[in-house]
Amino acid sequence: MFSETIKPRFCETDLLGHINNTVVPVWLEVGRTPVFELFTGPLSQAGPATFPLLLVSLAMDFRRILRFGVDAVVETSVTHVGRSSFALRQVIRQQGEVCVEAKATVVHADVANARSAPIPEPQRRRLEAWHAEAQAAPGSGTHEP
Amino acid sequence: MFSETIKPRFCETDLLGHINNTVVPVWLEVGRTPVFELFTGPLSQAGPATFPLLLVSLAMDFRRILRFGVDAVVETSVTHVGRSSFALRQVIRQQGEVCVEAKATVVHADVANARSAPIPEPQRRRLEAWHAEAQAAPGSGTHEP
Amino acid sequence: MFSETIKPRFCETDLLGHINNTVVPVWLEVGRTPVFELFTGPLSQAGPATFPLLLVSLAMDFRRILRFGVDAVVETSVTHVGRSSFALRQVIRQQGEVCVEAKATVVHADVANARSAPIPEPQRRRLEAWHAEAQAAPGSGTHEP
Amino acid sequence: MFSETIKPRFCETDLLGHINNTVVPVWLEVGRTPVFELFTGPLSQAGPATFPLLLVSLAMDFRRILRFGVDAVVETSVTHVGRSSFALRQVIRQQGEVCVEAKATVVHADVANARSAPIPEPQRRRLEAWHAEAQAAPGSGTHEP
Numbered sequence: 001m002f003s004e005t006i007k008p009r010f011c012e013t014d015l016l017g018h019i020n021n022t023v024v025p026v027w028l029e030v031g032r033t034p035v036f037e038l039f040t041g042p043l044s045q046a047g048p049a050t051f052p053l054l055l056v057s058l059a060m061d062f063r064r065i066l067r068f069g070v071d072a073v074v075e076t077s078v079t080h081v082g083r084s085s086f087a088l089r090q091v092i093r094q095q096g097e098v099c100v101e102a103k104a105t106v107v108h109a110d111v112a113n114a115r116s117a118p119i120p121e122p123q124r125r126r127l128e129a130w131h132a133e134a135q136a137a138p139g140s141g142t143h144e145p
Numbered sequence: 146m147f148s149e150t151i152k153p154r155f156c157e158t159d160l161l162g163h164i165n166n167t168v169v170p171v172w173l174e175v176g177r178t179p180v181f182e183l184f185t186g187p188l189s190q191a192g193p194a195t196f197p198l199l200l201v202s203l204a205m206d207f208r209r210i211l212r213f214g215v216d217a218v219v220e221t222s223v224t225h226v227g228r229s230s231f232a233l234r235q236v237i238r239q240q241g242e243v244c245v246e247a248k249a250t251v252v253h254a255d256v257a258n259a260r261s262a263p264i265p266e267p268q269r270r271r272l273e274a275w276h277a278e279a280q281a282a283p284g285s286g287t288h289e290p
Numbered sequence: 291m292f293s294e295t296i297k298p299r300f301c302e303t304d305l306l307g308h309i310n311n312t313v314v315p316v317w318l319e320v321g322r323t324p325v326f327e328l329f330t331g332p333l334s335q336a337g338p339a340t341f342p343l344l345l346v347s348l349a350m351d352f353r354r355i356l357r358f359g360v361d362a363v364v365e366t367s368v369t370h371v372g373r374s375s376f377a378l379r380q381v382i383r384q385q386g387e388v389c390v391e392a393k394a395t396v397v398h399a400d401v402a403n404a405r406s407a408p409i410p411e412p413q414r415r416r417l418e419a420w421h422a423e424a425q426a427a428p429g430s431g432t433h434e435p
Numbered sequence: 436m437f438s439e440t441i442k443p444r445f446c447e448t449d450l451l452g453h454i455n456n457t458v459v460p461v462w463l464e465v466g467r468t469p470v471f472e473l474f475t476g477p478l479s480q481a482g483p484a485t486f487p488l489l490l491v492s493l494a495m496d497f498r499r500i501l502r503f504g505v506d507a508v509v510e511t512s513v514t515h516v517g518r519s520s521f522a523l524r525q526v527i528r529q530q531g532e533v534c535v536e537a538k539a540t541v542v543h544a545d546v547a548n549a550r551s552a553p554i555p556e557p558q559r560r561r562l563e564a565w566h567a568e569a570q571a572a573p574g575s576g577t578h579e580p
Contacts, residue, residue: 069479214333
């Protein structure tokens, strides 16, 4: 499981006094960065030719209001590895409490030909290892979406 | 069905050359504005005391890349009206083609007591009329999520 | 003078109840779009090779709070045309009142060699015509930054 | 001087392959947070009644392109303390090189009456100490805007 800590930004609040829900996909994207790096190599070199991933779906359940002034932790686990796509479960917590539960599906893409492409073997092995680790974690069975 | 036209902004692109997926919830929020106004009255008066709605879930399927330089149209229909919540189906198109399909669930909330509250009768009647209209629209049966 | 009308978005507010100041450069960028198009051709084709402009400075004075629920108008005029750069004055109004005054300096760049490049003649003639028009407009003398 | 380290987010890039300039005020706002806290108390309690500061101007010079995949450091110093306002100099660096130089002017405001208000003594003393410290820092003389 990957974990990224985010300090909410003032401009991410809205007039209701909390973090606006449109910010949540931004934080989830930050949480997926370690997975992206498995495919892109150094992010400072990222470009259309070196970023062979497309988000194809994202589903979010907003459990609790996200507050300003309190660190948020984004946890990301691999829940499925297919031929050319994989699924991630993501949870955002503040002070230990679950605020958002999300599921993201990512496709490995052949950029030149604009279509999905099999996940290369080195990346597949790593994703499968992360998946096995997520399944072995305590409580993962009940959390699986 | 409500329809809002959006001109993509340069800053909404990312280094892959298209609209970044974190922008989609922003456009969907714009598309829900006419529904919000049913509850809030004039938006220029909107504040914590006059905005009794909370988004509780949002699921998005990204069907096609969203391009810069091409208008996007967000269509929003009511697909369900419950006691204290309602569901919306939202579609984003560019040049007629479906780029995003989404489902949003919104809860009517008693702000003072931080819990869900029954949808008041005037708003319920309007939501149900919009729902009936969505069901009567050609093709709505196949589109219903 | 170019004029773009913007409907403030809910997510652009902050917990103080108004539009957050970090949104202002986004609206100003929208206001500069007609000037960009003079250089890029169709925006749907925009890319690193077809977008030869860099913003080198932006100064903003925030005169009045920007409110949600009220249309904002961004006015953009050319105030200076140099060899490889030009300056723009931008004003954001709500209900006729000036909320933001800004000055942007843009450099025409040779992307392949990452340095400034002379503004081509066709674009220069157009910018100078816009500049002359701005100077002839009533009140432009007092508005010039 | 305050220093905040920021990891650029993928969605902050644009189709030119770098960090879009509209992101810069967001990072600068993050850099001003320690100054804000001097006035607001705990940020988790921030609200219209406890956030008595308004940004009245922001001027930015973009010296170098901001790159994705490389940490950015925002440095913030106090350069002037007036009766009801103060000025900050802010610099954003990547790998030690100056990418952005900015000057922000902030007004202390009486929120209830929507006008500027004298900076209270405890905050003034702290701001003046920070100002003195900035002046004493090596090289601050040449950096002063």
